[in-house]
Amino acid sequence: MTSVLTKKNLLILGCILLTFVLVQVLMSVGFITSFHEITLATICINIILAVSLNLVTGFTGQFSLGHAGFMSIGAYVCALIVMRFDSVAGFLVGILAAALAATIVGILIGIPTLRLKGDYLAIATLGMAEIIRVVFLNLEITNGAAGLSGIPRYTNWFWMYLFVVLTIVLINNFIRSSHGRACISIREDEIAAESMGINTTKFKVMAFAIGSFFAGIAGALYASYFYFIKPNTFGFLKSIDILVIVVLGGMGSITGSIIAAVLLALVSTFLQSFTAVRMIFYALVLVIIMIFRPQGLLGTKEITDLFKFRRKNERIE
Amino acid sequence: MKRTLVFLFTLVFAMTMVAGCGGQTEDAQTVKIGINYELSGDVASYGEASVDGIMMAFDEINAAGGIDGLQIEPITVDNKSDTAEATALATRLMTQEGVVACLGPATSGSYMATIPVAMANKVPIISASATADEGVTVDKNGNVNEYVFRLCFNDSFQGVTMANFALNNLEAKKAVIIQDKSSDYAAGLAKNFKETFTAGGGEIVGEEGYVAKDKDFNAILTKIKGQEFDVIFLPGYYQEAGLIIKQARDLDISAPILGADGFDSPVLLELAGAEALNDVYFSNHYSNLDQDPLVQKFIEDFKTKYGKEPNAFHALGYDLGKYIADAIKRAGSPEPEKIKDALANTENFVGVTGSFSMGPDHNPIKSIVVIGLENGVQASSVKVEPK
Amino acid sequence: MEQFLQQVVNGISLGSIYALIALGYTMVYGIIKLINFAHGDVYMIGAFVGFAAITYGKMGFFPALLVAMISCAIIGVVIEKVAYKPLRNSTRIAALITAIGVSLFLEYVMMFFVGAEVRSYPKVLTEKAFHLGSVVINMQQIYIVLTAIALMILLQFIVHKTKTGKAMRAVSIDPDAAQLMGIKVDSTISYTFAIGSAFAGAAGVLVGIYYNSIDPLMGILPGLKAFVAAVFGGIGSIPGAMIGGLTIGTMETFVSGYGNSMYRDAAVFLFLIVILIIKPSGLLGKNTREKV
Numbered sequence: 001m002t003s004v005l006t007k008k009n010l011l012i013l014g015c016i017l018l019t020f021v022l023v024q025v026l027m028s029v030g031f032i033t034s035f036h037e038i039t040l041a042t043i044c045i046n047i048i049l050a051v052s053l054n055l056v057t058g059f060t061g062q063f064s065l066g067h068a069g070f071m072s073i074g075a076y077v078c079a080l081i082v083m084r085f086d087s088v089a090g091f092l093v094g095i096l097a098a099a100l101a102a103t104i105v106g107i108l109i110g111i112p113t114l115r116l117k118g119d120y121l122a123i124a125t126l127g128m129a130e131i132i133r134v135v136f137l138n139l140e141i142t143n144g145a146a147g148l149s150g151i152p153r154y155t156n157w158f159w160m161y162l163f164v165v166l167t168i169v170l171i172n173n174f175i176r177s178s179h180g181r182a183c184i185s186i187r188e189d190e191i192a193a194e195s196m197g198i199n200t201t202k203f204k205v206m207a208f209a210i211g212s213f214f215a216g217i218a219g220a221l222y223a224s225y226f227y228f229i230k231p232n233t234f235g236f237l238k239s240i241d242i243l244v245i246v247v248l249g250g251m252g253s254i255t256g257s258i259i260a261a262v263l264l265a266l267v268s269t270f271l272q273s274f275t276a277v278r279m280i281f282y283a284l285v286l287v288i289i290m291i292f293r294p295q296g297l298l299g300t301k302e303i304t305d306l307f308k309f310r311r312k313n314e315r316i317e
Numbered sequence: 318m319k320r321t322l323v324f325l326f327t328l329v330f331a332m333t334m335v336a337g338c339g340g341q342t343e344d345a346q347t348v349k350i351g352i353n354y355e356l357s358g359d360v361a362s363y364g365e366a367s368v369d370g371i372m373m374a375f376d377e378i379n380a381a382g383g384i385d386g387l388q389i390e391p392i393t394v395d396n397k398s399d400t401a402e403a404t405a406l407a408t409r410l411m412t413q414e415g416v417v418a419c420l421g422p423a424t425s426g427s428y429m430a431t432i433p434v435a436m437a438n439k440v441p442i443i444s445a446s447a448t449a450d451e452g453v454t455v456d457k458n459g460n461v462n463e464y465v466f467r468l469c470f471n472d473s474f475q476g477v478t479m480a481n482f483a484l485n486n487l488e489a490k491k492a493v494i495i496q497d498k499s500s501d502y503a504a505g506l507a508k509n510f511k512e513t514f515t516a517g518g519g520e521i522v523g524e525e526g527y528v529a530k531d532k533d534f535n536a537i538l539t540k541i542k543g544q545e546f547d548v549i550f551l552p553g554y555y556q557e558a559g560l561i562i563k564q565a566r567d568l569d570i571s572a573p574i575l576g577a578d579g580f581d582s583p584v585l586l587e588l589a590g591a592e593a594l595n596d597v598y599f600s601n602h603y604s605n606l607d608q609d610p611l612v613q614k615f616i617e618d619f620k621t622k623y624g625k626e627p628n629a630f631h632a633l634g635y636d637l638g639k640y641i642a643d644a645i646k647r648a649g650s651p652e653p654e655k656i657k658d659a660l661a662n663t664e665n666f667v668g669v670t671g672s673f674s675m676g677p678d679h680n681p682i683k684s685i686v687v688i689g690l691e692n693g694v695q696a697s698s699v700k701v702e703p704k
Numbered sequence: 705m706e707q708f709l710q711q712v713v714n715g716i717s718l719g720s721i722y723a724l725i726a727l728g729y730t731m732v733y734g735i736i737k738l739i740n741f742a743h744g745d746v747y748m749i750g751a752f753v754g755f756a757a758i759t760y761g762k763m764g765f766f767p768a769l770l771v772a773m774i775s776c777a778i779i780g781v782v783i784e785k786v787a788y789k790p791l792r793n794s795t796r797i798a799a800l801i802t803a804i805g806v807s808l809f810l811e812y813v814m815m816f817f818v819g820a821e822v823r824s825y826p827k828v829l830t831e832k833a834f835h836l837g838s839v840v841i842n843m844q845q846i847y848i849v850l851t852a853i854a855l856m857i858l859l860q861f862i863v864h865k866t867k868t869g870k871a872m873r874a875v876s877i878d879p880d881a882a883q884l885m886g887i888k889v890d891s892t893i894s895y896t897f898a899i900g901s902a903f904a905g906a907a908g909v910l911v912g913i914y915y916n917s918i919d920p921l922m923g924i925l926p927g928l929k930a931f932v933a934a935v936f937g938g939i940g941s942i943p944g945a946m947i948g949g950l951t952i953g954t955m956e957t958f959v960s961g962y963g964n965s966m967y968r969d970a971a972v973f974l975f976l977i978v979i980l981i982i983k984p985s986g987l988l989g990k991n992t993r994e995k996v
Binding site for chain 3: 057063112113115116118119120122123124126127128130131134135137138236240243244247251277279280282283284285286287290291294295
Binding site: 033034035038039042137138144145146147149150153222226227228229230232233272278279 | 398406457
């Protein structure tokens with residue numbers, strides 16, 4: 001590593017800060033109202049979820065239908081902690097604990113199930129998420145079906161933005177590391193990867209654990225933003241929602257996930273006024289996109305690939 | 318990766334521009350009321366029924382000239398039975414649409430998710446069916462949530478009433494509880510029933526659970542069939558209760574079955590069949606036996622309008638529509654602050670689901686009716702006054 | 705002991721329904737390797753078609769069953785032609801997402817037309833019950849089990865004794881080779897969807913009559929459990945689907961009856977994961993080895 005402080009990196013940092021300040025200012029002058037803020041929060045949380053699922057499904061090629069399960073673990077752990085220690089410190093400890101709890105469960109679930117392939121893995125992860133939901137439904141501490149209410153709100157624009165940037169940077173760097181390349185090789189051809197000496201199980205579990213880690217963070221942010229969580233919030237449909245973002249944006253494209261998260265949030269806001277046909281429309285879009293553009297909006301490319309100033313040999317997709 | 322971030326930056330910027338473009342429109346001739354209900358998802362049937370009731374009330378009011386000349390403009394949104402969506406929509410209704418009050422959601426969880434929004438924006442919210450004991454109108458520190466109201470009794474009142482009914486009227490000593498574990502409503506009922514029943518010398522000999530949308534209850538019913546008990550308490554909704562009653566009677570379980578206002582629907586009779594609905598008792602807001610012309614007129618009008626019998630959600634929705642209109646009228650002008658005061662100062666509001674005054678804790682003080690069914694028909698009703 | 709026998713009766717009736725749905729799953733998965741998520745919703749549509757046939761068409765049990773089966777067969781073929789066929793050569797995940805999309809589409813179109821409220825089913829079978837000691841067996845349970853067995857025998861006959869069945873087996877083993885042998889792969893796949901969907905339709909009517917309650921979202925969970933049943937029995941195996949269905953039904957009943965009913969669904973999924981890890985090819989499935 002030569003220097004982290006290259007011109008480009010400083011520029012990026014500047015952009016990140018500028019965006020943050022800009023939104024913050026727009027908020028304080030009331031240009032972004034509290035309703036827009038909720039849309040913004042949904043987008044941020046969905047970006048974290050989608051990017052982390054993209055690592056598992058898009059880059060490593062392991063089809064998971066249980067991402068909402070890890071999100072729920074994060075949400076419950078953080079909620080329980082922040083409800084007892086009602087402070088910013090409690091919130092941060094909550095997020096950390098949430099991420100770690102989700103990771104541990106992710107590893108425990110990942111080791112047996114990741115031996116499965118394709119559709120079977122999808123159903124197994126779906127089953128795992130259902131089991132997690134049933135457990136939350138029956139535990140005393142999670143208050144069963146009634147859920148946890150009155151969770152203090154600490155999630156704000158600052159924390160959301162921070163974690164979105166962290167998620168993107170960390171996952172992006174992971175994919176570009178040798179570990180990440182190993183993951184991509186598993187997606188391309190598991191048998192070939194294995195014969196090249198890659199410990200496929202190890203990397204699959206690693207991707208799964210990292211994905212769960214960030215899903216846990218997303219859950220924690222969710223819990224502390226929306227005041228209220230219950231087991232049914234994190235059902236099968238939530239997992240599907242996240243998967244749809246990933247697939248719509250393109251499996252193996254981080255920018256794709258980001259665009260899709262924003263697009264879907266805006267579409268969903270727009271469709272709120274058409275209650276009866278909303279789900280029908282959603283379903284139709286899903287089918288039509290799969291038929292006409294099964295690789296998603298961006299496929300495995302990043303939107304930045306389109307820019308002219310790209311250097312050669314930087315990408316591997 | 319760097320370019321990813323540049324891209325992200327542009328995107329957030331563009332989004333902000335788009336998001337900022339939503340404007341507000343004012344219309345002096347109407348009063349906007351937000352209707353934030355579960356119109357799709359798990360509990361869509363409760364949301365739909367509530368909204369049907371509300372709309373019927375609003376149509377009547379608007380046809381009769383509105384509230385002091387103001388027409389009611391309902392703004393209906395669907396929260397997909399999702400709590401986060403309920404929060405987002407409440408915010409939208411209050412900050413974007415400029416509603417003076419919000420009705421709903423129907424279930425306690427979603428309703429609770431909108432409470433912080435109402436408190437922050439100082440817009441009153443009312444639910445006709447959020448019955449949870451804790452965390453609704455009174456927060457966890459015991460303070461009344463100023464902008465939060467409901468016009469149904471809470472779970473403890475119904476649970477306690479049914480436990481006393483089992484102990485005193487049915488002289489039951491042993492009870493089995495079959496509870497809808499996926500509903501917070503059922504959880505509240507079960508808890509209060511259990512406490513009162515055991516405190517009154519009864520014994521809970523079995524507790525079973527199921528989740529909404531289950532259809533096969535033979536396994537748990539066969540299990541309890543082997544036990545000794547006098548009565549079954551069934552906290553839950555008619556969709557499953559109807560099936561449980563039918564399957565229980567098919568398995569020759571003849572003990573009395575008790576429930577709460579979740580039973581009140583013509584669908585209960587359709588699902589269970591008339592011959593199974595014997596020795597079934599449930600607490601409710603009103604009884605069809607009630608000769609009150611208001612109740613009879615509501616049932617008639619409802620049948621004319623929608624071509625079916627009303628259930629508890631319809632009736633509560635209807636009352637909710639009438640009640641908010643009444644409060645706006647009493648407030649003198651459609652301002653959230655004044656409406657809130659009018660809601661809090663309600664005295665003897667006369668509704669289909671009973672007359673009530675608003676208590677200091679923003680829960681209505683209303684009486685409860687325990688209805689007994691014979692061959693699927695309401696055969697007896699016992700009125701219980703609030704303490 | 706009587707309680708035990710009663711639970712067995714309960715489990716077999718429930719299991720027969722899963723078995724009927726699982727048959728369609730196993731056939732479709734066997735032939736195009738697609739988890740047809742919409743299969744559970746075809747079952748829901750079958751229930752509604754049967755409902756309409758009995759209520760508005762004033763039909764009896766068997767004509768209504770037939771109408772539901774035919775309608776579902778048509779719907780199944782249309783779904784296959786419109787949604788799945790264009791994706792036959794794309795990735796598994798794209799096909800699976802399409803299936804989920806179709807499933808949501810069917811659910812919410814139905815909800816748009818009939819509303820979310822549950823409906824009771826018209827009574828077409830006599831509600832007679834037989835008492836053997838204290839074990840109660842009612843007429844509907846007998847109908848369900850008998851219909852399931854009859855349909856399964858019919859299917860076994862179709863698959864093993866007819867030309868279409870032979871073509872199905874050939875396509876499921878190797879579509880390319882089958883095509884080279886002059887088998888029309890497209891129409892064979894359509895037949896498979898038609899038969900599988902017809903069985904789901906039959907299951908829908910039976911469930912409507914047995915439980916007396918139908919709604920637009922009724923297909924989701926039975927659909928998933930039927931898939932578990934199909935996997936347990938061995939994907940592609942018809943007796944396997946039957947055994948799988950009965951096993952899952954009985955297992956659920958026993959978890960509820962002797963354990964905690966709240967962990968019933970969790971137990972089914974846990975069971976699935978355990979099977980997948982111990983014996984991924986299922987009870988009667990053939991072992992396939994992945995080739996490079």
